[in-house]
Amino acid sequence: MFKQRHSHARRRALQTLAALASVPFHAVAATAVAVPRSGDTGTRRMTQLIGSNGWAGAPADIAMWHQMGISWGRDVAGPGQPDSPRDAMRIDRTGPSYDSNLPPVLLSNNRNGFRSLLLLAYTPGWNATVADDSKSAPVDVNAWTQYVDAVVRKYSAPPYNVRYFQIWNEAAGRLSGGLQQATFWHGPAAGGKDGVYDRAMQDYVERIHIPAARIIRKYRCYIVYGGWPDQGGVDTYIKWLEYRSPVVNARMIDWVDYLDIHYMKVAELDPLYERYVRNGPARGIWQTEIGDRYMEDPHYLARYFFDFAVWALDRNWDDPDKYVSMVFHWDGVEPFRLTQRGNPRKYTVSGRALVVLNRTVPGALAPVPVPLKFGPDVAGGALYSDKDLVFQVAAPAGWRTVSVPGLKAPVARQPDVRFIDALTGQAAPASDVALDWDSGALNIRFKVPANVNGAPRKPPEVPVHLAYIVVSSRQAA
Template identity: 65%
Template sequence: MENPGRRRALQTLTALAAATLPAAHAKTAPSAQGAPAAPLSGGRRITELIGTNGWAGSASDLEMWHEMGITWGRDAVGPGQLNVRSDSMLVNKTGVAYDMDLPPVVIRNNRNGIGSLLLLAYTPSWNASLPGDSKSAPVNVDVWKRYVDAVVRKYSAPPYNLRYFQIWNEAAGRLSGGAPQASFWHGPGFNSADEKHSQPYQRAMQDYVERIHIPAARIIRRYHAYVVYGGWPDQGGLDTYTRWLEWRSPAFNARMLDWVDYLDTHYLNVADLDPLYQQYVKNGPARGIWQTEIGDTYMNDPHYLPRYFFDFAVWALDRNWDDPDKYVSMVYHWDGYEPFRLTHRGPPERTYNVPGESLIVLRQTVFGSLGSFSRPLQFGPGATGSALRSDNDIVFQVNADPGWRTVSATGVPPPSSGKAQVMFIDALTGFVSPREEATVSWNEQTMSVRFKVPSRVNGQNSKPPGHLAYVVVRPQA
């Protein structure tokens, strides 16, 4: 449940961050190369990276999404033809049980600046190659194609105008850790009673590429929309993912990669995305990299989510983030009863959990137009971190032990005024430390920041003590 003291800190963060703090004067004369007096315009925003699974179901839910900086949602569309081939094609429902009307959700998202990613899945049980198993390939591929066409034809057109459609979810073959078949892609030899004793699905790649992915992707592109791969599971291994992407279908004389616009993985660290960027995005053919599921029980670590999205922003800024939709990650899940979800469903009313509060702090702290901070950082003992620019602010995210800590950067001139303010902000609660507990100074072209980490840190008790915070350096007129 939400902590009232923490919530009050979040509510006052923006005002505190804008408050006038004592200026730290440069040790050299003001430089003409100092930070500009006016905020930068345009550019990327950290909120463009942040999505979640599920939908905001009410105006109050949307308000919470906006507070957390969430700009994408993801969920299934269907249910298709439920019982027989002669059934009507139903594509107006969404949710795990298809118990929510989808059209008003998409309209509401559009009006509130929320992108909608529709998941195209799965096989109707009556058309499944494994009797009754909706996670197996279709017997009749035309039934799958009719479902995909119905969804994309409807939602790519006005008034919905969606551009992104995801094909299936976590299709893979043999997984690391010994699992012979993937959780959402079953073939001959699958043992529903004991999945660990299933036989390997030998044609997993070929069946998926030829019976699911390329047929659906051709339809999506026919409507001038984009193909999002169906989320490669983290336990599948990137080497295997590459093999699937590169495999050339003799039936289509094409690779699956030829029919993918956005690569998609699940639950990887930010650094793990770099091989995909270097191989497939830097010079094409893919347009970008998404992770449509991150978080879940990883968010038991209260540092996980703010570190992930800050690292993701730093990473993206150095990898030609030239389109707002190029890089996206979606939290699984924004809503629930576990303390590691973004919000607690209630009753009596929905409240923020710590991960959700940490997103609010991130959005309020890194609120401006983003830029790469290219200067190397030198942290003193007991501290690590990274940095980026937000409008004219330099924002460090630091993970540090209690006590006085330092970070410096060479090649960073002082502001033209010779003055700056500095703030030390708890990354989970938004609490701003007293003004005397963070200082900044310059020695010619070297900026030095000194900050005091509280003795009561906000990291997990089971880990070595550590405190996650933002140090914001803001030039003053």
């Protein structure tokens, strides 16, 4: 179902990941009929942000998802009518080759506290505009809508109660103004000299998105845009979202509840937030694919999700489902997954980093209301987890500092402070970290070990260590 990404050229260079350690602290037409999620206490937690592609099946796999803090899964429902319009409609299978039964997976997710996102895709070969090409527009739109209606009708009802459905996947690339290798939307000239497809945008809006979106809204469910990949570019994404079809007299953005992009940095979410989420019409921003070869950098996931949480706390995170990112993929044999198959299944370094993050930041989240001041060569961010003040810091070996001006000193005992390796969870000796208050500021000194846990960098860049500094009790600002 999903593509495997094995080319370094498909993604920006890993060196750009250093930008993830920013510190962003600061002192409708076709209105959705879906209702807000019930039982929301207003508490925001790191786990609400974390999802994965695929499903957890065996009890041991479910336990690993809980340990990593994964709360969302994503996969396809089908196969529909794969061989002929005379086929019975089949929507009970899921997985890369439709090799698993979907209903028991969804029931297991509900029992174990996992949320489910079902992907609606693609075109059966017999109905494809480009012969036998499942990524091309359907000839008969009714066949597409019958499949969508069957999936949403069945799985939005009890006992499954799925509320989120994604339309297609990465309808982008050369045909839509992006790079050629990012296309999951093909047209009559897809095999031609330059792959130009003049009606790419119009066909997608009229034949795929709007028909499916109307069905999803009919069943009082939420529409998740089919993921827009980084190669497509945000400007082109906006162009597609705001294209008004003269046939259906509507824009895609009028029929989107959650924007979805793939493999973008947290800072790249800001234009979409400002344009579509701050004041509507969209309810939130998701990334239903992150990671993959980016996880060759062992710091990638821990930095991404910590930064994502800091970003979300500063951008009206008023619904637990407003911001979600899903790792591609939790299962595999490559080192850039969350776990590797075997008996027993084992965590990769990225999977272990999620376990450490979940254990270190388990509580209700809140922003730090005052700016941070990092010493030379230190980058990072901070947030509150229940009463703990948690910093994430990246720095080269040696003694380093971070301070929080304007944070009042405690009136009782001096709080404890710990320096924790972000990849192993091991705490450093107490002598390697110290704090004090001076002139109305919290000051922390910490010793980064000589054997840092970061990947080697090209000269003259210096490898860095990723760690958490946990101050044990919350102080008034």
